[in-house]
Amino acid sequence: MTIDNTTEIGWELYRSFLGVMDAGSLSAAARAMGMAQPTVGRHVVSLEKALGVTLFTRSQTGLLPTEAALALQPLAQAMQRAAAALQRAAKSQSSGIQGTVRVTASEVIGQEVLPPLLAQLQDTYPDLTVELVLTSRVQDLLQREADIAVRMTQPRQEQLIARRVGVIPLGLHAHKRYLKKHGTPASLADLAQHALIGFDEETPFVRAARKAFPIWSRENFALRTDNDMAQMALIRAGYGIGVCQVNLAARDPNLVNILPGNIPLSLETWITMHEDLRNNPSCKVTFDALLTGLKSYMAS
Known part of the structure:
Protein backbone atom coordinates (compact mmCIF):
# COMPACT_ATOMS: atom_id res chain seq x y z
CA MET A 1 0.00 0.00 0.00
CA THR A 2 1.43 3.36 -1.01
CA ILE A 3 -0.06 6.42 0.68
CA ASP A 4 0.36 9.87 -0.83
CA ASN A 5 1.63 11.78 2.22
CA THR A 6 1.60 15.06 0.29
CA THR A 7 -2.19 15.04 0.05
CA GLU A 8 -4.37 16.08 2.97
CA ILE A 9 -7.47 13.90 2.84
CA GLY A 10 -10.64 15.89 3.47
CA TRP A 11 -13.54 14.50 5.48
CA GLU A 12 -15.87 14.79 2.48
CA LEU A 13 -13.97 11.95 0.78
CA TYR A 14 -14.54 9.63 3.72
CA ARG A 15 -18.17 10.72 3.88
CA SER A 16 -18.72 9.70 0.27
CA PHE A 17 -16.84 6.45 0.90
CA LEU A 18 -19.20 5.60 3.77
CA GLY A 19 -22.18 6.60 1.64
CA VAL A 20 -21.19 4.10 -1.04
CA MET A 21 -20.48 1.44 1.59
CA ASP A 22 -24.00 1.88 2.96
CA ALA A 23 -25.84 2.25 -0.35
CA GLY A 24 -23.89 -0.15 -2.55
CA SER A 25 -23.70 2.14 -5.59
CA LEU A 26 -22.67 5.67 -6.55
CA SER A 27 -26.18 6.66 -7.63
CA ALA A 28 -27.85 5.41 -4.45
CA ALA A 29 -25.19 7.06 -2.29
CA ALA A 30 -25.59 10.34 -4.17
CA ARG A 31 -29.36 10.31 -3.63
CA ALA A 32 -28.99 9.53 0.06
CA MET A 33 -26.47 12.31 0.62
CA GLY A 34 -28.11 14.87 -1.66
CA MET A 35 -25.09 15.10 -3.93
CA ALA A 36 -24.41 14.67 -7.64
CA GLN A 37 -23.32 11.17 -8.67
CA PRO A 38 -20.15 12.40 -10.47
CA THR A 39 -19.11 14.20 -7.27
CA VAL A 40 -19.43 11.04 -5.21
CA GLY A 41 -17.46 9.14 -7.86
CA ARG A 42 -14.67 11.73 -7.85
CA HIS A 43 -14.49 11.56 -4.06
CA VAL A 44 -14.07 7.79 -4.11
CA VAL A 45 -11.40 7.95 -6.82
CA SER A 46 -9.55 10.71 -4.94
CA LEU A 47 -9.63 8.71 -1.71
CA GLU A 48 -8.33 5.60 -3.47
CA LYS A 49 -5.50 7.65 -4.98
CA ALA A 50 -4.61 9.31 -1.68
CA LEU A 51 -4.62 6.01 0.24
CA GLY A 52 -3.07 3.95 -2.54
CA VAL A 53 -5.71 1.21 -2.41
CA THR A 54 -8.70 0.00 -4.39
CA LEU A 55 -11.87 0.41 -2.33
CA PHE A 56 -14.54 -1.03 -4.63
CA THR A 57 -14.88 -3.49 -7.48
CA ARG A 58 -17.77 -3.40 -9.94
CA SER A 59 -20.31 -6.21 -10.17
CA GLN A 60 -23.71 -6.72 -11.79
CA THR A 61 -25.41 -5.72 -8.53
CA GLY A 62 -23.34 -2.60 -7.90
CA LEU A 63 -20.06 -1.82 -6.16
CA LEU A 64 -18.53 -4.44 -3.90
CA PRO A 65 -16.18 -3.31 -1.09
CA THR A 66 -12.67 -4.72 -1.13
CA GLU A 67 -10.84 -6.03 1.94
CA ALA A 68 -9.19 -2.61 2.23
CA ALA A 69 -12.59 -0.90 2.29
CA LEU A 70 -13.89 -3.25 4.97
CA ALA A 71 -10.79 -2.59 7.08
CA LEU A 72 -11.16 1.19 6.72
CA GLN A 73 -14.91 1.31 7.33
CA PRO A 74 -14.91 1.22 11.18
CA LEU A 75 -12.22 3.92 11.28
CA ALA A 76 -14.20 6.13 8.91
CA GLN A 77 -17.34 5.48 10.97
CA ALA A 78 -15.48 6.68 14.07
CA MET A 79 -14.64 9.89 12.19
CA GLN A 80 -18.30 10.22 11.22
CA ARG A 81 -19.41 9.88 14.85
CA ALA A 82 -16.82 12.43 15.96
CA ALA A 83 -17.95 14.89 13.28
CA ALA A 84 -21.58 14.47 14.33
CA ALA A 85 -20.67 14.94 18.00
CA LEU A 86 -18.71 18.08 17.12
CA GLN A 87 -21.74 19.52 15.32
CA ARG A 88 -24.06 18.67 18.23
CA ALA A 89 -21.68 20.25 20.71
CA ALA A 90 -21.22 23.40 18.64
CA LYS A 91 -24.97 23.91 18.23
CA SER A 92 -25.47 23.63 21.98
CA GLN A 93 -22.85 26.15 23.08
CA SER A 94 -24.85 29.32 22.53
CA SER A 95 -26.99 30.79 25.29
CA GLY A 96 -30.25 29.05 26.04
CA ILE A 97 -31.33 25.45 25.62
CA GLN A 98 -31.07 24.56 21.95
CA GLY A 99 -29.19 22.36 19.53
CA THR A 100 -29.23 18.58 19.31
CA VAL A 101 -28.89 15.91 21.99
CA ARG A 102 -28.53 12.27 20.94
CA VAL A 103 -30.18 9.79 23.35
CA THR A 104 -29.95 6.01 23.17
CA ALA A 105 -32.16 3.47 24.94
CA SER A 106 -33.60 0.00 24.53
CA GLU A 107 -36.59 -0.45 22.26
CA VAL A 108 -39.02 -1.01 25.13
CA ILE A 109 -37.89 2.03 27.10
CA GLY A 110 -37.62 4.12 23.94
CA GLN A 111 -41.06 3.25 22.57
CA GLU A 112 -43.10 2.73 25.71
CA VAL A 113 -41.60 5.01 28.37
CA LEU A 114 -39.60 7.88 26.89
CA PRO A 115 -42.09 9.45 24.40
CA PRO A 116 -44.17 11.37 27.02
CA LEU A 117 -40.98 12.46 28.79
CA LEU A 118 -39.50 13.77 25.56
CA ALA A 119 -42.78 15.44 24.60
CA GLN A 120 -42.77 17.33 27.89
CA LEU A 121 -39.13 18.25 27.36
CA GLN A 122 -39.93 19.61 23.90
CA ASP A 123 -42.83 21.66 25.28
CA THR A 124 -40.45 23.24 27.79
CA TYR A 125 -37.54 23.73 25.39
CA PRO A 126 -38.94 24.06 21.84
CA ASP A 127 -35.50 24.88 20.37
CA LEU A 128 -34.04 21.59 21.61
CA THR A 129 -33.81 18.70 19.14
CA VAL A 130 -33.52 15.11 20.37
CA GLU A 131 -32.16 12.25 18.28
CA LEU A 132 -33.49 8.99 19.72
CA VAL A 133 -31.51 5.83 18.93
CA LEU A 134 -33.26 2.61 19.92
CA THR A 135 -31.04 -0.44 20.11
CA SER A 136 -30.21 -3.33 22.41
CA ARG A 137 -26.54 -2.75 21.60
CA VAL A 138 -24.70 -0.64 24.15
CA GLN A 139 -23.80 2.58 22.35
CA ASP A 140 -20.27 3.78 23.09
CA LEU A 141 -20.48 7.15 24.83
CA LEU A 142 -16.70 7.45 24.91
CA GLN A 143 -16.68 7.31 21.10
CA ARG A 144 -19.63 9.77 21.11
CA GLU A 145 -22.05 7.43 19.38
CA ALA A 146 -24.58 9.11 21.65
CA ASP A 147 -24.61 11.90 24.23
CA ILE A 148 -26.88 10.28 26.83
CA ALA A 149 -27.71 6.63 27.36
CA VAL A 150 -30.41 4.84 29.36
CA ARG A 151 -28.79 1.55 30.28
CA MET A 152 -29.86 -1.59 32.09
CA THR A 153 -26.39 -2.22 33.43
CA GLN A 154 -24.01 -0.16 35.51
CA PRO A 155 -21.39 1.60 33.37
CA ARG A 156 -17.78 0.96 34.32
CA GLN A 157 -15.92 3.69 32.44
CA GLU A 158 -14.53 6.40 34.72
CA GLN A 159 -15.07 9.10 32.08
CA LEU A 160 -18.86 8.72 32.30
CA ILE A 161 -21.27 10.49 34.59
CA ALA A 162 -23.72 7.86 35.81
CA ARG A 163 -26.84 8.12 37.94
CA ARG A 164 -28.69 5.08 39.18
CA VAL A 165 -32.39 5.53 38.51
CA GLY A 166 -33.61 2.45 40.33
CA GLU A 268 -31.23 -2.07 37.27
CA THR A 269 -31.47 1.18 35.35
CA TRP A 270 -28.86 3.91 34.89
CA ILE A 271 -28.60 7.17 32.97
CA THR A 272 -25.14 8.07 31.73
CA MET A 273 -23.33 10.69 29.70
CA HIS A 274 -19.75 11.68 28.99
CA GLU A 275 -18.21 13.89 31.68
CA ASP A 276 -17.21 16.43 29.02
CA LEU A 277 -20.92 17.23 28.62
CA ARG A 278 -21.58 18.10 32.26
CA ASN A 279 -21.52 21.85 31.45
CA ASN A 280 -23.49 21.52 28.24
CA PRO A 281 -26.87 23.10 29.12
CA SER A 282 -28.87 21.12 26.57
CA CYS A 283 -27.42 17.79 27.68
CA LYS A 284 -27.88 18.69 31.33
CA VAL A 285 -31.60 19.49 31.05
CA THR A 286 -32.18 16.35 28.97
CA PHE A 287 -30.27 14.20 31.47
CA ASP A 288 -32.23 15.65 34.40
CA ALA A 289 -35.59 15.30 32.61
CA LEU A 290 -34.93 11.63 31.83
CA LEU A 291 -33.79 10.95 35.38
CA THR A 292 -36.89 12.55 36.90
CA GLY A 293 -39.26 10.98 34.39
CA LEU A 294 -37.87 7.46 34.74
CA LYS A 295 -38.00 7.66 38.53
CA SER A 296 -41.64 8.67 38.25
CA TYR A 297 -42.30 5.74 35.90
CA MET A 298 -40.75 3.30 38.37
CA ALA A 299 -42.84 4.70 41.20
CA SER A 300 -46.10 4.39 39.26
Missing part, protein backbone atom coordinates in the same frame (compact mmCIF):
# COMPACT_ATOMS: atom_id res chain seq x y z
CA VAL A 167 -34.80 -1.08 39.66
CA ILE A 168 -37.55 -1.96 37.21
CA PRO A 169 -39.33 -5.14 38.37
CA LEU A 170 -40.11 -7.80 35.77
CA GLY A 171 -42.91 -10.31 35.91
CA LEU A 172 -44.71 -12.99 33.97
CA HIS A 173 -47.76 -11.67 32.15
CA ALA A 174 -50.49 -13.01 29.93
CA HIS A 175 -53.59 -11.59 28.28
CA LYS A 176 -56.94 -12.41 29.93
CA ARG A 177 -58.00 -14.07 26.68
CA TYR A 178 -55.12 -16.57 26.88
CA LEU A 179 -55.79 -17.34 30.56
CA LYS A 180 -59.51 -17.85 29.92
CA LYS A 181 -58.65 -20.44 27.30
CA HIS A 182 -55.71 -22.19 28.98
CA GLY A 183 -56.13 -21.49 32.69
CA THR A 184 -53.94 -19.56 35.10
CA PRO A 185 -50.76 -21.23 36.44
CA ALA A 186 -50.91 -21.71 40.21
CA SER A 187 -47.21 -22.52 40.60
CA LEU A 188 -43.90 -22.25 38.74
CA ALA A 189 -44.20 -25.95 37.88
CA ASP A 190 -47.49 -25.29 36.08
CA LEU A 191 -45.66 -23.09 33.56
CA ALA A 192 -44.43 -26.23 31.81
CA GLN A 193 -47.99 -26.72 30.53
CA HIS A 194 -48.21 -23.29 28.94
CA ALA A 195 -46.97 -21.49 25.83
CA LEU A 196 -43.98 -19.47 26.98
CA ILE A 197 -42.57 -16.55 25.00
CA GLY A 198 -38.81 -16.04 25.29
CA PHE A 199 -35.46 -15.35 23.69
CA ASP A 200 -33.66 -17.12 20.89
CA GLU A 201 -30.07 -15.97 21.42
CA GLU A 202 -28.38 -16.19 24.81
CA THR A 203 -27.22 -12.94 26.37
CA PRO A 204 -25.64 -12.26 29.78
CA PHE A 205 -29.08 -11.23 31.05
CA VAL A 206 -30.72 -14.41 29.74
CA ARG A 207 -28.01 -16.56 31.33
CA ALA A 208 -28.41 -14.79 34.65
CA ALA A 209 -32.20 -15.09 34.41
CA ARG A 210 -31.97 -18.83 33.77
CA LYS A 211 -29.86 -19.35 36.90
CA ALA A 212 -32.40 -17.53 39.07
CA PHE A 213 -35.42 -18.83 37.17
CA PRO A 214 -34.53 -22.27 35.69
CA ILE A 215 -37.69 -22.83 33.64
CA TRP A 216 -36.90 -19.66 31.66
CA SER A 217 -34.65 -21.45 29.16
CA ARG A 218 -34.66 -21.64 25.39
CA GLU A 219 -35.89 -25.23 25.10
CA ASN A 220 -39.04 -24.37 27.04
CA PHE A 221 -40.14 -21.47 24.83
CA ALA A 222 -43.07 -22.05 22.46
CA LEU A 223 -42.03 -18.93 20.54
CA ARG A 224 -38.57 -17.37 20.45
CA THR A 225 -37.65 -13.84 19.46
CA ASP A 226 -34.84 -11.55 20.57
CA ASN A 227 -36.93 -8.44 19.94
CA ASP A 228 -38.38 -7.15 23.22
CA MET A 229 -41.16 -5.23 21.48
CA ALA A 230 -42.16 -8.37 19.57
CA GLN A 231 -42.38 -10.28 22.85
CA MET A 232 -44.57 -7.52 24.29
CA ALA A 233 -46.81 -7.60 21.22
CA LEU A 234 -47.17 -11.38 21.48
CA ILE A 235 -48.19 -11.14 25.12
CA ARG A 236 -50.78 -8.47 24.25
CA ALA A 237 -52.05 -10.63 21.36
CA GLY A 238 -52.74 -13.55 23.71
CA TYR A 239 -50.11 -15.88 22.27
CA GLY A 240 -48.84 -17.02 25.65
CA ILE A 241 -47.02 -16.06 28.84
CA GLY A 242 -43.98 -13.81 28.71
CA VAL A 243 -41.77 -11.58 30.81
CA CYS A 244 -42.21 -7.83 30.69
CA GLN A 245 -41.89 -4.80 32.94
CA VAL A 246 -44.49 -4.85 35.72
CA ASN A 247 -45.04 -1.07 35.54
CA LEU A 248 -45.57 -1.23 31.80
CA ALA A 249 -47.98 -4.18 31.89
CA ALA A 250 -50.01 -2.46 34.64
CA ARG A 251 -51.10 0.14 32.07
CA ASP A 252 -53.12 -2.50 30.20
CA PRO A 253 -56.13 -3.84 32.16
CA ASN A 254 -56.19 -6.92 29.92
CA LEU A 255 -52.75 -8.09 31.07
CA VAL A 256 -52.50 -10.21 34.19
CA ASN A 257 -49.39 -10.54 36.35
CA ILE A 258 -48.83 -14.27 36.78
CA LEU A 259 -47.41 -15.51 40.10
CA PRO A 260 -46.48 -12.01 41.32
CA GLY A 261 -43.53 -11.93 43.68
CA ASN A 262 -42.24 -15.33 42.49
CA ILE A 263 -40.18 -14.13 39.53
CA PRO A 264 -36.67 -13.10 40.65
CA LEU A 265 -35.98 -10.84 37.66
CA SER A 266 -35.42 -7.09 37.47
CA LEU A 267 -33.59 -4.43 35.47
